[in-house]
Structure formats: C-alpha cells, structure tokens
Amino acid sequence: MTRTAIIAAFPGELKPLVRGWPHSARNGIRFWSQRSEDEERIAACAGAGQSAATRAFAAIEDGGPIDLVFSVGWAGALRAEIPAGAAHNVAGVIDVRTGERFHCDAGAGELWLATSPKVAPYTEKRRLTSAYEAALVDMEAAAIARLAAMRNIPFYCIKGVSDGLTDRLPDFNRFLSPSGQFRLARFALFAMLRPWYWPALLRMGENSRQASQNIAESLLDFLDERGHIGKRNGYPNFQS
Numbered sequence: 001m002t003r004t005a006i007i008a009a010f011p012g013e014l015k016p017l018v019r020g021w022p023h024s025a026r027n028g029i030r031f032w033s034q035r036s037e038d039e040e041r042i043a044a045c046a047g048a049g050q051s052a053a054t055r056a057f058a059a060i061e062d063g064g065p066i067d068l069v070f071s072v073g074w075a076g077a078l079r080a081e082i083p084a085g086a087a088h089n090v091a092g093v094i095d096v097r098t099g100e101r102f103h104c105d106a107g108a109g110e111l112w113l114a115t116s117p118k119v120a121p122y123t124e125k126r127r128l129t130s131a132y133e134a135a136l137v138d139m140e141a142a143a144i145a146r147l148a149a150m151r152n153i154p155f156y157c158i159k160g161v162s163d164g165l166t167d168r169l170p171d172f173n174r175f176l177s178p179s180g181q182f183r184l185a186r187f188a189l190f191a192m193l194r195p196w197y198w199p200a201l202l203r204m205g206e207n208s209r210q211a212s213q214n215i216a217e218s219l220l221d222f223l224d225e226r227g228h229i230g231k232r233n234g235y236p237n238f239q240s
Helices: 011-018 050-061 122-132 141-151 184-192 195-225
Strands: 002-008 023-026 029-035 039-045 068-077 087-089 092-095 101-103 112-115 136-138 155-163
Touching: 002 011, 002 050, 011 029, 011 039, 011 068, 011 195, 029 050, 039 050, 050 141, 068 141, 068 195, 087 195, 092 141, 101 141, 112 122, 112 141, 136 155, 141 155, 155 195, 184 195
Parallel strands: 002 039, 002 068, 068 155, 092 112, 112 136
Antiparallel strands: 023 029, 029 039, 068 136, 087 155, 092 101
16 A cells, blocks of 8 residues: 655645545644555644654654655745745755755656745845745755655655745744744734734735645645546646
8 A cells, every 4th residue: 555645834734635534633743644445645744843844754654654755835935926825846845954955756846945944034035045046935845855865755845835025924933832833822912913914914814725725736636647546637737
C-alpha cells in the first residue's frame, strides 16, 4: 500500500482537502486519513515552524513508511506580480537559516519558496527576494524537504498565497506559541482594538480560504493523474 503524507501547519490550510475524512488528534497533532485498497493518504498539522512540521512528519511515519510527501499550506508572496489566493506547485525550497536548497521532484513548477524562521513582514519579504530570488515564503517546507531527502522519498510542495508583497499586516509572530500554535483569542483582542488593520485582515481571510481551495484542487488532480484514490477528469491547475 502506498502511504502519502500531506503536512500543513494549521487545520484551515487543509479544510477543503480533508472534508469528510476521519479525524483524530494525538500529542497536539491533528490527523485526517483516507484509505483505499492500494493507497492511504494521511494529512497532519502540528503548528507553524520547522519543529512543528518535523513532529507532524514523525507522527505519520510512526504508522509506517512514507512513500510520497507533500508540504502544503499558506505562503506569502515575495513578488508584486504574484496574486493572492492562487496555488503554486513549487520548484524547490530554500532554508533561510542554513542556505540549503532542496529541489522538488520532477514535474514541479518554476517558483522557489524560502522557508523563514518567522512570519515575514514587508521589509523581510524584500530582503528574501533580493537574497534568494525566491517568489514565496513560508515557515515549514524546508523541514519536510530535508526529511524527505534523508529518506529518499519523493517530495512536492504546493503553496497557496495568503498575502501579497505589499499587504501591511500585524506582526503575527507575537501570537505564535513556542510550539507553533496560533493564539487566536489573544490576536482577536489585539485586532479588535486596531481597526486600521481590519481591511487587510479581511482580505487575507478571503485570500486564505481561496488559497486552501486551490491547494486542495491542485493536490487531488496531481494525485489522481497518477492513478491513486478517486480518479477524476482534468489536469493539474498548478501555476508556476
């Protein structure tokens, strides 16, 4: 049986994909799974950051060897021409902390993703664009890419754009716990008292919902082309 791992940071990134899948939680990690006679798909999220992504990967691996792994979820745009809400099949991942570069398997797109240790504000986005010539930024993909490379597992990365290059948003880092969980109640109080952020946050919410839907459609089309669960018509709608 082929085991496909799908790893994100937060449930909202997976919501359209795993709708109707059996759900469970263990040790702060949330799981969804779907199985046929030939394949099992396991999605997991443990929070933001490489440490959380590593925990999610290890938890899936505890259930058996992984044959194919995807890093999915929201990312920020590092170029003005990249529209929010779109999903992109990433060509490779750069770990900003170490400078390592990990190529995705054959068939990936052309855009590169930078994995940063923190949520990148506007000034940091500009620096990442200049230093790495990346087009997108996240906080998790490099950890998954590294683990896949160590095990010789095919690795793919599909990211949906939650915020554009020039969007002026609050500093989300202050609302992330040490384990990578988002402190929603604390952030809601912060945002409620700062109405100047409301338009940008509303746009980000809508962009994130659209991005999650596009991630799900792209991933399912990608897998179905390879004859796995639920053969469907059509071709992948990756953008690159």
